[in-house]
Amino acid sequence: MKRKFAFVLTAACLLTACGSKPNIVTGNKELEDAVYNNEYVSLASYTGLKAEKKKYIVTQKAVDAMIHDQLSEYAEYNSVDRASAAGDWVSTSFTAESDGTVFMQEEDYFFILGEEEYGAEFDEQLTGVTTGDQLSFTIDYDSDFSDMDLAGKTVDFEVNVTDVREEIMPDTDDAFIKEHTSYDTYQQFEEAVRESIEDSYESESTSELQEELLRKVVESSSILQYSRKEYDTAREEYEGSCLEMFEMFDMNLDEIYEALEMTKEDVEEDITYSVYRTIVIDAILDNENMSLSDDEYEEGIAYYMKENDYDSRSKFINDYGEDEIRGQLLEDKVLDYLTAHADLTEVEAEYEN
Numbered sequence: 001m002k003r004k005f006a007f008v009l010t011a012a013c014l015l016t017a018c019g020s021k022p023n024i025v026t027g028n029k030e031l032e033d034a035v036y037n038n039e040y041v042s043l044a045s046y047t048g049l050k051a052e053k054k055k056y057i058v059t060q061k062a063v064d065a066m067i068h069d070q071l072s073e074y075a076e077y078n079s080v081d082r083a084s085a086a087g088d089w090v091s092t093s094f095t096a097e098s099d100g101t102v103f104m105q106e107e108d109y110f111f112i113l114g115e116e117e118y119g120a121e122f123d124e125q126l127t128g129v130t131t132g133d134q135l136s137f138t139i140d141y142d143s144d145f146s147d148m149d150l151a152g153k154t155v156d157f158e159v160n161v162t163d164v165r166e167e168i169m170p171d172t173d174d175a176f177i178k179e180h181t182s183y184d185t186y187q188q189f190e191e192a193v194r195e196s197i198e199d200s201y202e203s204e205s206t207s208e209l210q211e212e213l214l215r216k217v218v219e220s221s222s223i224l225q226y227s228r229k230e231y232d233t234a235r236e237e238y239e240g241s242c243l244e245m246f247e248m249f250d251m252n253l254d255e256i257y258e259a260l261e262m263t264k265e266d267v268e269e270d271i272t273y274s275v276y277r278t279i280v281i282d283a284i285l286d287n288e289n290m291s292l293s294d295d296e297y298e299e300g301i302a303y304y305m306k307e308n309d310y311d312s313r314s315k316f317i318n319d320y321g322e323d324e325i326r327g328q329l330l331e332d333k334v335l336d337y338l339t340a341h342a343d344l345t346e347v348e349a350e351y352e353n
Helices: 011-016 060-074 120-126 174-180 186-220 228-245 253-259 264-287 294-307 313-320 322-340
Strands: 041-043 050-056 076-079 089-098 101-112 134-140 154-168 343-349
Touching (some): 041 264, 060 186, 101 154, 174 186, 228 253, 294 313
Antiparallel strands (some): 134 154
8 A cells, every 4th residue: 555645734833823722731751861852842762763674475366366456347247057156246135134123235236255245254155055045144243343334233134146147357368468458468467566566565564664663752752742722633633534434334433433442542542642743753853954845845746646646736735735745745754764764674574455
C-alpha cells in the first residue's frame, strides 16, 4: 500500500491559534538529557534509534493473485453440472436471521469460494453444492469479524443455490499479453507485476518503520502542555474518521467503539497521542531548522497528486489548502530524517493482507 495524503494539523496551529482557553498542563517534568526544550515539550534524542525494518517476501502466490486480478476482466464464467469447488462462483438467494429477526436478504448474490466473504465456515457450507440445493445452517461469528453486520452474532442462514459457475481464464501466452497489455511477453508482464508488488511492500514497510520510530520519540519525550483547541480538533478529526469508516453501517460512535472493542480509555489514549505526535514533529522541525524549499514543495505536490489520482494542480491545492500541504510535506521530512539517522536491522517477513 502506497502512502496516501493524510493531513494532520501541525503544531504551528498549537502555538499560534490556541484561542482564549488555557492550555492543558500535564504535570510532566523536563527531561534531564533532553536535546531540545520549549514550553510544550522536553524532547528526547531522536537519532540512532534502534528498529527493525521489514523486508516483505514477494511470493509467487502473491504475483499470481495480482496477475489474476489484472486479467480477470478477460475471463469467462460458465455454468457447470458438478459440485462446487474452490474458485467457483456460487449464485444464491439467501436470508440471514439472528435472534428471530431477518436482518439480511439477498437475491442473485454470488460468492467466490475461497474468498471467505462471510467467513471460512460459510464457504465450507457452499462447497460441494449443486444448482437447486437448499441449505440451512448456523454460524457463530466472533465479535471481531470483518463484516460488522455479522460480527458477534449467531446467524441462521437459509440459502438457495441458483447457479454454480466455473471461471475460465484466458490462455495468457505472449500473443495475448501483447494484445491486451503494454508488454510484449508474459515474462515481461510477470516481472512488472512482481516489481509493482515489491514497490508496494517497500512503501508499506517504510511507513510502518517511520511510525514506529516517531512513536519511540513521542513515548520517550516529556509533553509539558498543549492547547485545548488542538485537543478538541484532534477529537473531532478522530471521531469524524471513525464515522466515515463505518458510514455504510449507520452506526453511532458508541456502537463503533464497541464493535472495535475499544474502551473510552483507548479512545482517549489515541486522541492524546495524536496531539503529542504533532508537538514532537514540530519540535524536531524547529530543532533541525527544517524548512521547505520551492522545489521540494512542487515535488511534493506532484507526488501526492499522482498518489491520489489528481490531474489538476489547482484542484488539488484547492481541495486541501496550501498550509496543510506544506504541513504534510514538512512531516514527511521529519519522518525521512528519523529513518536516515536510525540504527536499522533489516529482517525478512511474510506479508499479511
